[in-house]
Amino acid sequence: MEEIRCGWVSxxxxxxxxxxxVWGRPVYDPKELFAKLCLDGQQAGLSWITILKKQQNYEQAxxxxxxxxIAGFDEAKVEELMLNPGIVRNRLKVNSxxxxxxxxxAYTADGKDFSAFLWSFVGGKPIxxxxxxxxxxxxxxxxxxxxxxxxxxxxxxxxxxxICYAFMQAVGMVNDHLAECIAYQACVDSCxxxxxxx
Numbered sequence: 001m002e003e004i005r006c007g008w009v010s011x012x013x014x015x016x017x018x019x020x021x022v023w024g025r026p027v028y029d030p031k032e033l034f035a036k037l038c039l040d041g042q043q044a045g046l047s048w049i050t051i052l053k054k055q056q057n058y059e060q061a062x063x064x065x066x067x068x069x070i071a072g073f074d075e076a077k078v079e080e081l082m083l084n085p086g087i088v089r090n091r092l093k094v095n096s097x098x099x100x101x102x103x104x105x106a107y108t109a110d111g112k113d114f115s116a117f118l119w120s121f122v123g124g125k126p127i128x129x130x131x132x133x134x135x136x137x138x139x140x141x142x143x144x145x146x147x148x149x150x151x152x153x154x155x156x157x158x159x160x161x162x163i164c165y166a167f168m169q170a171v172g173m174v175n176d177h178l179a180e181c182i183a184y185q186a187c188v189d190s191c192x193x194x195x196x197x198x
Contacts, residue, residue, distance in 0.1 A: 042093050044093070145164075147159075
């Protein structure tokens with residue numbers, strides 16, 4: 001029997017691995033969520049596979065997405081990053097990761113939990129959709145619009161409602177695998193396991 005996957009996945013092994021094992025699995029670690037949010041912002045105007053292939057380069061260039069380190073990047077460091085062929089050399093995008101790191105630190109400075117903040121937009125647990133066609137999957141939702149507004153207030157950028165929705169899909173805040181996709185049930189199960197541990 002042929003394995004059915006979501007229509008956006010190509011035959012690229014890296015993309016398949018990402019779709020099967022990463023996309024849609026709930027992520028609760030605040031630093032990991034921060035990294036994924038920054039990477040989704042880098043995708044703006046590009047395909048996700050472009051960023052996925054550069055993910056390790058980003059991790060090296062941006063200190064493994066440690067907000068404390070990134071927030072200290074100065075103009076000289078930005079110029080150095082602009083010469084790095086392993087990342088998307090767009091000044092606005094490079095600066096956005098630094099802005100986001102500062103926003104993250106300002107939010108968490110008094111002990112607030114960045115993960116709980118992001119998950120609050122879906123009521124703390126994944127929204128499980130049962131789409132049967134790619135055409136049914138929205139580009140943005142009221143939840144992603146609310147998240148976008150809240151993040152912008154904190155000083156984040158490259159966090160429009162569409163980017164926020166792509167992020168929510170990627171980190172399992174919504175399960176948008178098609179109902180017949182091989183990864184759909186695994187994502188449902190991984191949510192259930194997480195909630196049994198809560």
